[in-house]
Amino acid sequence: MFSLKLKRTLKMILLPKSVIIFLSLTLMCTTYILSITTLYNTVENPGFSILDHKQINSPFSCKDSTWIEKWISTGTLESTESTDSKNNLKNQGPCDRILFDIVYTWVNGSEDNYKIMRETYKNKSGLNIPEHYYRDYDELRYSIRSVETFFKDYINKIYIIVTDLENGTMQFPSWLNTDWINPVTGDSRIEIVKHTDIFTDITVLPTFNSLAIESQMMNIPNLLNQVIYFNDDLFLGKHLTPSDFWTPLYGHVFHLEPQLLVQPDLDGLPIKAGEWYALYHTNKLLSEKFGYRHRAYVSHSTHALSTLISKEIVAEWPEEFHETSSHRFRGQLADIHTTFLFTHYVIEKHRETLLKSFLIWKMDKNHNGHWELSERKEILRTLGTEEVHRIERKTLNNYTKTLNDANLFHPYETSYSWSSMDGYPIWDSNPRFYYTKCNIDFDLCFGKDFMDNNNNSVPINKIFRMLAFDKYQCGDCIITRVLSLSGELGLEAFLPEPSPSIVEQNNNLTDNNLKVNNRKDNNRKNNKTKDNNIKGNNLKDNVDYYNTTHSNNSSFHEKTTINYREYAVNEISRFNYAIGQISFSFVMLKYSHQSWYELNKIMNKNPSIFCINDDVDGNNPIIKKYVKKFLKLYFRQDNEYELDAWEWKKSLWRKFRDSVFGQETRINI
Incomplete structure (x- = not known):
């Protein structure tokens, strides 16, 4: 209809037929390209300017260090200097932008080489390790999409800690384009880090213990001081700022559950593969140093960490950290719970x-x-x-x-x-x-x-x-x-x-x-x-x-x-x-009939952060289908460094070309 009206309008102004056809096709092509661009950007994006992290000398700095004493002593930032200084402080503020490194621990337990290696060591240990500890639903891809969508301007680099395989190779996400370089910064956005790069004692490898990996993750070379740690089953659901995690004024932002307390002893408790025995053991270490107390459970969410303080903690308990790193599976012996230890160490050290x-x-x-x-x-x-x-x-x-x-x-x-x-x-x-x-x-x-x-x-x-x-x-x-x-x-x-x-x-x-x-x-x-x-x-x-x-x-x-x-x-x-308190949803997948209902609750609640926890016994392809469908719907915007992104763009071009010129003019690309 639009094309007929356009032709009639052009005929009325007495243009030649060839010119009318050319102008019609040009306008149709432009309209279609704009519609594709609009469709491609329908998923929410932060709307902030992208920072060139190579031009930032420090992840955080303040123009005048005297603000620290003023803040700690009086709880204010008001300047006692001249009126000009006060106006300058008001207009610019004493502090610059903050950047974080994002750290992920990840494993693809479905890969054949990994399964063979894990089963070999599991049989030697005599432990019964659930399959769902290592199962991969492609959550990492969508977790990183969530971070890039809702926290993009505050990321320096994303690190993914992966497993070394005994055949001399390593695991890495199949969707990741490892050759992708940011054209603005000339640097990669994601860096793959092997276990052998961070473990102080590589003779304890390979490891299949997430607590052991967490105990060593702050050894990543060139890591910024301010770090946000993600499990690959954690996702951001709304726009967040650095102050949701850490500020130079109020410090680290911890998410605690004071109604759920961790006891400070291990008497009579059997060692289990879950996190609670590690929590008890960690609180025992804290109690021996700072006093025997029950301490609040740290929410299973994102964790803001400091590289320098983490190394200080390791120096305080060097043997315990080495012992944790040497336990190939959870449930062998007492492990340190690194994020719980960091949180309460900071709290106790401040006191x-x-x-x-x-x-x-x-x-x-x-x-x-x-x-x-x-x-x-x-x-x-x-x-x-x-x-x-x-x-x-x-x-x-x-x-x-x-x-x-x-x-x-x-x-x-x-x-x-x-x-x-x-x-x-x-x-x-x-x-x-x-x-x-x-x-x-x-x-x-x-x-x-x-x-x-x-x-x-x-x-x-x-x-x-x-x-x-x-x-x-x-x-x-x-x-x-x-x-x-x-x-x-x-x-x-x-x-x-x-x-x-x-x-x-x-x-x-x-x-x-x-x-x-x-x-x-x-x-x-x-x-x-x-x-x-x-x-x-x-x-x-x-x-x-x-x-x-x-x-x-x-x-x-x-x-x-x-x-x-x-x-x-x-x-x-x-x-x-x-x-602090933040809207958070924890979804535990257990049964088919319950899983899609729980995933839909996330859609309805739209929490700021949510976790999709796999607790499914055996292999359930229906739940796997549900999870992938949900994540594709929730995080549609792919990243430039995803291999699939290029294929998707090619398909858009083919769709556009076929609609304009017809399939008989197809040119292979």
């Missing part, structure tokens, strides 16, 4: 740093590792004898505006419910984030030596360990009290007074102030840590900071200029975190 900052770096005035009588009296006066009541804090009252003022996107889908700037979240049989009131029993918490006026000087280490870890309720109540002294915002009452830097030996700093950080529980049954490991761990708390700020100090035994306030601020900032 420990608050206590150290107040009791050691602030109250030990002469920094000699002892509390003198005058210092002890000041501690007692500051803490007071009255009942401690928690005051209302305003840290999260307007956090989206605070992030925007810092030139950072506010979280699109995550709601912050707790900030470490408000202390320590406490869970017990009735989970809540904090106690509203408590009492400090000084005789119980600090001990007789501390309270004895006849003792002119008492060593700090033993007393600090007792009140911070062994009797952790004491440390919790002290934090609550000092928070109230800090007011509604900031942590000023925890921080040492501004003073000239002190010159002293690095090893004195370690022996006097940081040794408690590396204590090994006297009751620990498996005390395998040697003296050289302890020395290495003693270095860990200050070596990262001083290596970056005092690069001229080549030897640990050289004298160092120490600004205790600056040191405390940086340590608190390094372990900052927030607890």
